[in-house]
Amino acid sequence: MDVAGYLIRDQKKKLEALEHVDARQRLSNVAKGLLFEFLLTSGGALKRPVVIDEEVYDGRLWDLAERVDLSMSQHTSHLLEQLQQLLLHRPSKPLHAPLLTNGDAFFYHALYHHLLGEPKLEQFCRALHEVSPFTRLCTFVAKKGHGELITFSDGSQAQAVLTREECRGLLTHPVLSFLLGYLADEWADIALPEPQIDLEQQLSKINARRATLQLFMQELEALGRFSNLIVFPLFFMRLLRRRFTQQVSLIRNFKQWRLAARERLIFAHAGLLQLGDELDQMYRRQVVDPGPYGWSHPMEIRTFAGKYGRRWASGGLRDEVRQAERELRQEI
Numbered sequence: 320m321d322v323a324g325y326l327i328r329d330q331k332k333k334l335e336a337l338e339h340v341d342a343r344q345r346l347s348n349v350a351k352g353l354l355f356e357f358l359l360t361s362g363g364a365l366k367r368p369v370v371i372d373e374e375v376y377d378g379r380l381w382d383l384a385e386r387v388d389l390s391m392s393q394h395t396s397h398l399l400e401q402l403q404q405l406l407l408h409r410p411s412k413p414l415h416a417p418l419l420t421n422g423d424a425f426f427y428h429a430l431y432h433h434l435l436g437e438p439k440l441e442q443f444c445r446a447l448h449e450v451s452p453f454t455r456l457c458t459f460v461a462k463k464g465h466g467e468l469i470t471f472s473d474g475s476q477a478q479a480v481l482t483r484e485e486c487r488g489l490l491t492h493p494v495l496s497f498l499l500g501y502l503a504d505e506w507a508d509i510a511l512p513e514p515q516i517d518l519e520q521q522l523s524k525i526n527a528r529r530a531t532l533q534l535f536m537q538e539l540e541a542l543g544r545f546s547n548l549i550v551f552p553l554f555f556m557r558l559l560r561r562r563f564t565q566q567v568s569l570i571r572n573f574k575q576w577r578l579a580a581r582e583r584l585i586f587a588h589a590g591l592l593q594l595g596d597e598l599d600q601m602y603r604r605q606v607v608d609p610g611p612y613g614w615s616h617p618m619e620i621r622t623f624a625g626k627y628g629r630r631w632a633s634g635g636l637r638d639e640v641r642q643a644e645r646e647l648r649q650e651i
Contacts, residue, residue, distance in 0.1 A: 321633040323349040326433065346399060349389060354422055357378075357429035357494035358389075366621045369496040370546045375618050380497055384385040387493045387525040389422035393627065398427070398447075405443055416450045419488030422572045425498075427451035458533075459528045469530035471590065472597075477526035479534040486538045495547060506532065511566055512588075514573040516581050523616050526588045532594055540601055543615070546622035551598050551629045558591070564643045585647055592644035599637060603626070 323346045355363075363380030370376075371386050373487040380387070394417045401411035417423035431447045433439050433452050448454050461480040470476050481489075490493055509528070512521060530556075539547055565589040570581050606624050609615065630636050 322346055322399050322406065322564075333455060345366075350395065350399065353429050354389065354391070354426045354434060356565075357432065360424060362497040362499070363494075365497070365500075366406055367497050367499075368546065368625070369493055370544075370618050370622055371493050373618050375546075375622055380494070383493065388420065388551060389425075389494065390423050391426055392418050394418055394423050396424055398430070402430075403438065404441075411443075414446045414450045415474065417452075419452070419485070419492060422494075422524050424451070424453050424489065424492065425494060426432045428453045428457070434474070447476065452481055453491055455480040456489065456531065457502065459524065459531055461527060466527075467534050471529070471533070472593065476525075477530040479531040480527055481531060482539060483533060483534065486534055488542050490538055490542055490547060493600075499547060499550040500553060502550050503557050506550075506554045507557040507561055509558075509561075509563070509588075509591075512559045512570045512573075512584060517585060518576070521584060522587050525584075525591070528589075529594065533593070533597065536594065536597060536601065540605070543619055545605060545616055545619040548601070548623045551594070552627040552636055555592075555595060555636060556630075559639060559643060563588075563591075564646050567642070567647055574622065589644050589647040592640050592647065595637060595640035598631070602632060606632075 326349050338481055358380055366379055368375050368377050369383060369549050371383070375385070376383055390510060394415055397415060401414065404411040417427050427447060428451055430443060431451055434444055434447075437444070448458070448460065449465075453462060459480050461478060466478045467486075468476055468484055469479050479486075498627065506528070510524070532551075534550075536551065539545065567585060570585050570588075603617070606620055606628065626631075
């Protein structure tokens with residue numbers, strides 16, 4: 320079976336519709352379909368305010384089709400060729416990193432998401448994960464020896480799953496504005512603490528998540544992409560809705576662990592909520608201090624300072640996050 324047939328093997332009508340299409344065009348249609356299916360189901364079908372060239376566009380993904388480059392480059396062609404070789408049981412070359420100026424970054428993730436769980440493609444998915452920055456941003460698993468080293472407010476350090484260059488590439492892509500809700504859900508999907516799992520392993524995972532989110536926030540401010548700050552109020556809202564503090568509080572019952580070990584893991588989780596202090600400091604620097612809606616990035620600031628900025632600053636969310644952090648730090 321060719322790649323196109325493999326990717327839509329369970330969709331009989333689509334296979335029949337493409338039956339008489341040229342093989343190259345057939346694969347192109349399937350690849351585009353896979354990409355747009357992911358984007359539309361992950362937020363592209365909802366109206367979003369998107370800032371492009373200092374103008375705010377309020378629409379759905381297809382409303383901005385002329386302004387958003389979602390074409391796929393030779394990187395994607397090579398990727399699909401390698402997948403074809405694997406399906407033919409032939410060895411393939413190492414995957415190449417995607418370009419972040421078009422649709423490659425999001426296609427890589429759409430393909431990863433589509434193929435995940437396929438036993439015979441497990442190695443291919445691991446390689447795909449390594450070269451897909453957006454996938455690493457969703458899963459918080461780093462490529463070995465890769466990623467930015469981030470220093471926390473207490474002086475400790477952890478490695479993010481992205482480099483600053485990768486983070487900037489994603490942040491400057493207008494499509495990211497449609498995926499903020501999707502990201503918030505992925506970020507808030509945190510594995511429950513387990514006494515049977517090695518402490519250092521659990522600490523490493525939660526600290527990588529915190530480091531990556533801190534890097535993301537730092538680069539948002541450095542690039543002036545404040546409209547994408549919406550993702551942080553969304554993240555905190557969904558984290559608290561999932562009873563994050565109650566779940567983390569269960570660590571105090573891990574009696575087989577020493578008190579110091581329980582304290583370290585609870586405080587590591589509380590570090591995620593401490594990101595609220597950094598968001599608040601940024602809000603003051605960029606919104607409060609410059610005056611109404613900020614003066615240096617007016618469209619970006621206005622977009623953030625609308626519904627979700629108000630929810631953060633005056634709608635009680637900031638206080639809820641602070642209270643949750645205090646509760647965790649008082650657990651031990």
